[in-house]
Amino acid sequence: MADLLETDTVVVGLGAMGAQTLWRLARQGVDAIGIERFSPGHDRGSSHGESRIIRTAYLEGEEYVPFVRAAWRAWAELEEASGEELVRRTGALMLGAPDSAAVTGSLAAAERHGLAVEHLTTADLAARFPQHAVRPGEEGVFEQEGGAVLPEAAILAAVRLARAAGARVLTDTAVTRIEPDADRPRVHLGDTVVRARRVVVTVGSWLPTLLPSLAGLGGGIRVERRVLGWFRLTEDAPPHARGPVFARDEPDGTLWYGFPSLDGRTVKIGVHAEAPGAPRRPGAQWGEPVDPDAGPRAPDEADARRLGELAAGLRGVEPLPERMAACMYTMTSDEHFVIGHHRDLPGLVVAGGFSGHGYKFASAVGSALADLARNGSTDLPVTMFDPHRWDRRVPGRP
Ligand SMILES: Cc1cc2nc3c(=O)[nH]c(=O)nc-3n(C[C@H](O)[C@H](O)[C@H](O)COP(=O)(O)OP(=O)(O)OC[C@H]3O[C@@H](n4cnc5c(N)ncnc54)[C@H](O)[C@@H]3O)c2cc1C
Known part of the structure; x- marks a missing residue:
């Protein structure tokens, strides 16, 4: 008999x-159990x-924007509770042609919400951010926030605090099946069954494997491979250590991003999206499907060369990465998140x-999910992520 x-x-x-x-x-004060198939802070997700x-x-x-603002507040609460610095406030710089999404999208969001940003010309960029080899006509949007x-x-701080506040944490334990039930859903872990008033699935x-009924949501949830590369700074590198995080929209539509040197030795970059419709080139990561149980294919030379092509847009870094890591994106068809109760579950x-842009929101997502589990609703702005939004859409309209 099951425990x-x-x-x-x-x-x-x-x-x-x-x-x-x-x-x-x-x-x-909620009696809660957290279950993780590996060890929190692992490198397989x-x-x-x-x-x-x-x-x-x-x-x-x-x-x-309102959700990011909620996330900033919630990150500050986690930092205060843990006594750790979990956010490095470097500022953020979006770069691209004047009509690129990086520039126009950031400016539109800033204007709509009255955010303090600076719209920078090519000359401004060259003077203030010499680590970026900008093209003639390229512009930037810098924000301090x-x-x-x-x-x-x-993750480690949140799990430690959860334990200290009384949560039970089961690690190296995979949930094999969940039986939805409005009264007391059941969570199966091998020979053990956990019955609870609510189950939060994160x-x-x-997600498509554990809850196959959601795999087709909005036309299908896809798991894709992405690769990060750490490039060593050269001795004459401009001040990468003090620079802002950045994202850069290339003329062909490739969107890549990077971080100032957090370790004092390297700059990390990655590709968010390859150019739409571009022929598949060696090292391109867009769209390569992954079976999460097997994990993404290990980074190879083609990845290194592709990242190196993009890193050529930075001054003061070696041409090829000194190390790389592969990671998984979980994409929805509209690239917006799925958060909420599901009527069939x-x-x-x-x-x-979370479509490759969810981490920044994790602090606010945690608050929203706790509200939804506890009270059935939340004041946080998550209705736009309703799992049923696709049902309401008129064909041909976004
Ligand atoms: C390369 C890369 C760069 C990114 N850059 C950014 C960025 O700059 N900014 C940003 O905001 N976002 C970014 N993202 C996106 C962001 O990191 C993700 O949206 C976010 O980490 C997703 O979190 P998650 O909790 O959904 O998944 P995960 O953090 O992977 O957590 C899922 C957990 O569930 C566990 N699990 C799975 N199945 C079971 C089971 N059956 N039983 C028990 N446990 C199980 C897994 O082991 C895992 O620990 C990036 C993502 C990648 C891959």
Whole structure:
């Protein structure tokens, strides 16, 4: 007979979103169990590689700005509770042609929400940010309210605080099946069953596997490979250590990004999106599917060369990365998140499909999921991430 555990809320998956949810529940006195198939802070999901960009003038859509602001407040609470610096406030610089999404999207978000940004010319960029080899006509949008979140450190801090506040944490334990039930959903872990009032599912790239009924959401959730590369600074490098985090929209539509040197030796870069419709080139990462159980293919020479091509837009770095890491993006069809109750999965609260831009929000996602599990609703602005939004859409309209 299976062992039976009882609790108020189970959080399945203690990565970026689950760790913060467990901490928020535990500090509110909720009896909660967190379950993680590996060890928190591991490098087999979507939350490793030492840094993630946080920025406020959100080029993916001005409607995200209130949520980023909630995330900044929630990051400050986690930093205060843990006594750790988990966000490096470097500022953020978006670069591209005047009509690029990086420039126009950031300016639109700033204008709509009255954010303080500076719109920089090519000459301004050359003078203030000499680490970027800018093209004639390229512009920049700089905002002070940007920086780098430290992903592994934040997960470990949230899990430690959750434990200290009374949460039970099961590591190296995979949930094999969840039986939805409005009354007391059941979570199966091998021979053990946990019954809870609510189950929060934050399993990142494993969402389509663990809850196959969600795999087709909005036309399908896809898991894709991405590679990060750390480039060593040269001896005559401009001041990379003090620079802002950045994203750069290339003329062909490639969007890549990077961080100032957090370790004093290297600069890290990655590709967010390859040029739409471009022929597949060696090292291109856009669209390469991944089975999360097998993990993404290890970085290879083609990845190194592709990252090196982009790093040529930076002054003072070696031409090829000294190390690389592969990671998974979990993409929705509209590249917006999925957060909320699902009408076909009673008792479950689900968050996933963070489409390569979710980490910065993890602090606020944790608060929202804790509210949804506890009260059934939240004041945080997550209705735009409703899992049922696709059902309401008129064909041919966004
Ligand atoms: C290379 C890269 C760069 C990125 N850059 C940025 C950035 O600059 N800014 C930004 O905001 N976002 C960025 N992102 C996106 C961001 O990191 C992700 O959106 C975020 O980490 C997703 O968090 P998650 O909690 O959904 O997934 P994860 O952090 O992967 O957590 C899921 C957890 O669930 C566990 N799990 C899975 N299945 C089970 C199971 N059956 N039982 C128990 N546990 C299970 C996994 O082991 C894992 O720990 C980037 C992502 C990548 C890959």
